[in-house]
Amino acid sequence: MAARIEKSWLAALSAAICLAVFTALLFAVARSFRLAIADIAESETRVTVVNTDGSVLYDSDGAVANHADRAEIARAFADGRSTTLRHSDTMNRDFLYCAHRVGDRVVRLAIPYTGVRRSEALFWAGLGAAVILGACVVFFVYVLTRRLAGRLEDQARRLEIASANETFRREFTANVTHELKSPLTAILGAVEMLGDGSALSEEERKELYGIIRGESGRLGSLVGDVLSLAQIEREGCEDGRTFEIMSLSDLLATVVDLERAKASAANVTIDLVRNDEVRVRGDAGRIEEVLLNLIGNALRYSGSERLEIASAASGGTVTVTVSDFGIGIAAEHLPHLFERFYRVNKSRSRTLGGTGLGLAIVKHIVRLHGGDVFVTSCPGEKTTFGFTLPCV
Numbered sequence: 497m498a499a500r501i502e503k504s505w506l507a508a509l510s511a512a513i514c515l516a517v518f519t520a521l522l523f524a525v526a527r528s529f530r531l532a533i534a535d536i537a538e539s540e541t542r543v544t545v546v547n548t549d550g551s552v553l554y555d556s557d558g559a560v561a562n563h564a565d566r567a568e569i570a571r572a573f574a575d576g577r578s579t580t581l582r583h584s585d586t587m588n589r590d591f592l593y594c595a596h597r598v599g600d601r602v603v604r605l606a607i608p609y610t611g612v613r614r615s616e617a618l619f620w621a622g623l624g625a626a627v628i629l630g631a632c633v634v635f636f637v638y639v640l641t642r643r644l645a646g647r648l649e650d651q652a653r654r655l656e657i658a659s660a661n662e663t664f665r666r667e668f669t670a671n672v673t674h675e676l677k678s679p680l681t682a683i684l685g686a687v688e689m690l691g692d693g694s695a696l697s698e699e700e701r702k703e704l705y706g707i708i709r710g711e712s713g714r715l716g717s718l719v720g721d722v723l724s725l726a727q728i729e730r731e732g733c734e735d736g737r738t739f740e741i742m743s744l745s746d747l748l749a750t751v752v753d754l755e756r757a758k759a760s761a762a763n764v765t766i767d768l769v770r771n772d773e774v775r776v777r778g779d780a781g782r783i784e785e786v787l788l789n790l791i792g793n794a795l796r797y798s799g800s801e802r803l804e805i806a807s808a809a810s811g812g813t814v815t816v817t818v819s820d821f822g823i824g825i826a827a828e829h830l831p832h833l834f835e836r837f838y839r840v841n842k843s844r845s846r847t848l849g850g851t852g853l854g855l856a857i858v859k860h861i862v863r864l865h866g867g868d869v870f871v872t873s874c875p876g877e878k879t880t881f882g883f884t885l886p887c888v
Contacts, residue, residue, distance in 0.1 A: 542556050543604070544559065545602070567582070568580045568594075568604060577596045579594050581593070589608055592606070687708070744885070752766055763801065764800065766802075767805070768806075769804050769806050771805075771807045783865070790818040791803065792854070794879075797840075800822030803819065814884065816882055817880050821878055823876065824874060825879055839852050855881075867885040867886065
């Protein structure tokens with residue numbers, strides 16, 4: 497930031513110097529014109545009176561040669577007046593001639609042009625330099641403006657990100673606090689009831705112990721998911737991450753084989769309907785976590801007796817899908833499913849042990865690997881969760 501500020505001040509100083517030089521040059525040109533006009537005013541202006549036949553009736557410099565062939569004289573006799581700029585052979589100087597007919601004679605004034613021509617050359621040279629310096633000033637002002645605008649935009653983005661992060665932290669803290677409150681309340685209630693042991697039967701004691709055990713497990717799962725999500729987000733902020741090239745098809749086949757036993761216990765079949773041979777660059781443990789989350793969600797919430805897993809490669813990208821044929825999800829819930837702590841059916845999710853962070857973890861892991869997530873559902877027919885990854 498300090499280097500950028502120093503460069504901005506350097507650009508401002510350069511622009512100020514160029515502007516000062518430009519102004520000084522304009523003053524020099526103006527002064528040159530004033531001196532040239534003064535030279536003309538102080539110089540001896542030549543006066544000549546010419547007759548109709550071109551003979552000189554009077555000349556202030558004593559010239560007597562016939563002037564009938566002078567262009568300004570001829571035009572003055574014809575048109576009444578004439579102005580021309582030419583070199584005088586008589587005086588061997590450049591003059592600005594102004595001729596005016598008076599009756600049958602022409603009165604001509606000859607003004608030395610040397611000073612004016614010198615000023616004209618200086619004017620064009622000054623104008624060229626002024627244009628160049630003006631362009632430099634405009635360029636430096638443009639660069640300075642762009643730098644200042646870039647700094648302001650960068651600060652605005654930082655403030656916006658900071659505000660968004662602060663909003664996220666407040667919401668996340670509130671959500672975590674709310675999620676922790678429920679199991680802690682249940683555990684504390686059960687402990688208080690166990691404290692009055694004389695009023696409880698053995699069956700009631702077992703029930704209370706079961707509540708403590710279940711809510712403790714739920715609390716542990718929630719803490720684990722929060723820590724996992726924080727770790728994934730931290731990995732996403734790290735530079736220079738190194739992923740290994742791995743076979744996604746082998747990993748998918750392994751995960752499906754592991755989950756078949758769990759699915760069989762719930763009377764659910766899992767079919768690997770397609771598994772294209774592809775290789776991706778990533779963290780095998782994290783991608784396995786994605787697959788386990790998606791398959792576990794389908795087993796836990798869908799109510800389907802059959803799951804279809806597929807991996808299809810196309811155009812440098814592989815798409816992995818987990819489809820079920822259960823109750824489905826209403827359309828209004830689909831855009832929010834990958835948000836933290838979002839549940840379609842809160843009471844049912846808590847009963848089944850969900851923390852509301854599984855799909856958020858899936859989204860962050862997939863995006864960490866350069867992919868994206870999606871979900872489609874037709875209630876009562878088919879629901880598909882999936883993600884895409886770039887192939888090697």
